[in-house]
Amino acid sequence: MTRDFRPLSLHPPGEQPLAVEETPSGVEVDSFEGTVRVEWDHEAAMTPLGQLPFFIDYLKTAGLFDAFVADCPLRYGSPNAPKKRDVLGTAMLAMLAGAKRYAHVAAVRGDGVLPELLGMTKVVSEDAVRRAFKMIDEKEGAAWLRGHLAFCVEPLLAEPWILDVDTTIKPLYGHQEGAVLGYNPKKPGRPSHCYHTYSMASTRLVFDVDVSPGDEHTSKHGAPGLWAFLDRLPRDLWPALLRGDSGFGNEGVMREAEARKLPYLFKLRLTKNVRRMIEKLSGRAWVSAGQGFWAKESAVRLQGWSRERRTIVLRRRLKGAVGLSYEDENGAAQLTFAEIGEATDIYEYSVLVTSLDEETQAFGQLYRDRGDDDIDQS
Numbered sequence: 001m002t003r004d005f006r007p008l009s010l011h012p013p014g015e016q017p018l019a020v021e022e023t024p025s026g027v028e029v030d031s032f033e034g035t036v037r038v039e040w041d042h043e044a045a046m047t048p049l050g051q052l053p054f055f056i057d058y059l060k061t062a063g064l065f066d067a068f069v070a071d072c073p074l075r076y077g078s079p080n081a082p083k084k085r086d087v088l089g090t091a092m093l094a095m096l097a098g099a100k101r102y103a104h105v106a107a108v109r110g111d112g113v114l115p116e117l118l119g120m121t122k123v124v125s126e127d128a129v130r131r132a133f134k135m136i137d138e139k140e141g142a143a144w145l146r147g148h149l150a151f152c153v154e155p156l157l158a159e160p161w162i163l164d165v166d167t168t169i170k171p172l173y174g175h176q177e178g179a180v181l182g183y184n185p186k187k188p189g190r191p192s193h194c195y196h197t198y199s200m201a202s203t204r205l206v207f208d209v210d211v212s213p214g215d216e217h218t219s220k221h222g223a224p225g226l227w228a229f230l231d232r233l234p235r236d237l238w239p240a241l242l243r244g245d246s247g248f249g250n251e252g253v254m255r256e257a258e259a260r261k262l263p264y265l266f267k268l269r270l271t272k273n274v275r276r277m278i279e280k281l282s283g284r285a286w287v288s289a290g291q292g293f294w295a296k297e298s299a300v301r302l303q304g305w306s307r308e309r310r311t312i313v314l315r316r317r318l319k320g321a322v323g324l325s326y327e328d329e330n331g332a333a334q335l336t337f338a339e340i341g342e343a344t345d346i347y348e349y350s351v352l353v354t355s356l357d358e359e360t361q362a363f364g365q366l367y368r369d370r371g372d373d374d375i376d377q378s
Contacts, residue, residue: 162201163239182214196222
């Protein structure tokens with residue numbers, strides 16, 4: 001019998017190595033869209049807004065953010081106050097991240113990438129942003145923001161464009177400045193703010209917004225901001241057309257647009273006198289206006305108007321079933337449907353008023369010569 005005199009190892013080798021030599025850089029996972037490779041780096045800084053570095057590059061190249069910070073009328077007296085760049089950068093990052101309230105600023109507090117890329121030292125708190133904006137004088141702040149917005153958008157206005165004016169009601173909850181009862185179709189009886197907006201048609205480009213109390217929703221409250229916006233623009237950058245809904249189709253707005261020689265197109269409410277005008281035009285032929293609409297035009301002067309103006313009557317035939325909503329004797333809402341047969345024609349009507357050119361003036365004179373003067377006063 002032989003003996004094994006080889007020295008014993010204090011740590012005998014196992015079946016697997018004690019340490020993994022290489023850490024995998026990624027892993028493939030199966031998803032409903034197919035196989036996806038996931039890679040990670042525990043040492044790198046992360047941001048949930050991965051597209052913003054490209055926007056920051058644009059701001060730096062154009063010098064927009066530096067000028068925005070330099071012109072800000074925010075003035076601190078304390079040496080311990082946050083930097084203007086940190087305050088404005090925090091507000092901008094929060095808005096780009098979808099923040100709608102000051103409390104939502106906390107969503108970007110943990111971002112370790114974007115503040116450094118924007119030249120900030122830190123992301124400040126929502127209270128610091130709130131206090132900073134409260135310290136800015138309203139007139140100075142409005143001039144500061146409008147000036148930088150105009151610098152960015154005015155080069156676009158050399159091409160023909162349409163200015164849309166609109167009014168939006170925003171219901172409010174809690175106690176806010178200007179939260180009063182007014183016209184509120186979605187939440188009757190709820191305090192609200194009214195936003196008078198001036199924007200470029202068919203785009204998401206908003207030039208200005210006037211925030212008013214909820215009871216200042218008519219065009220007479222929004223018109224001063226509209227004319228002030230146009231007065232700030234050079235005449236060669238004015239819109240080719242001013243467009244609005246029925247709230248702006250009144251004598252005050254149209255007279256001011258005509259005095260400024262600004263073409264306009266507004267919708268009219270289907271009042272009793274407007275319906276009488278449509279009936280008077282029943283003997284004329286309809287002209288195709290596209291998208292299923294047919295049109296007739298006239299030159300009329302409605303009650304309260306200071307002059308004769310051109311109107312366009314549009315109609316479109318309704319097809320299929322029409323729903324009728326009404327209340328019964330007990331006040332309960334009822335819904336019924338009316339089938340439209342082939343022998344029945346039901347139309348929806350819209351009436352527009354626009355600037356009166358020389359050709360339409362001659363048309364109106366010819367119409368009066370035919371003895372239809374009663375339409376002009378309807």
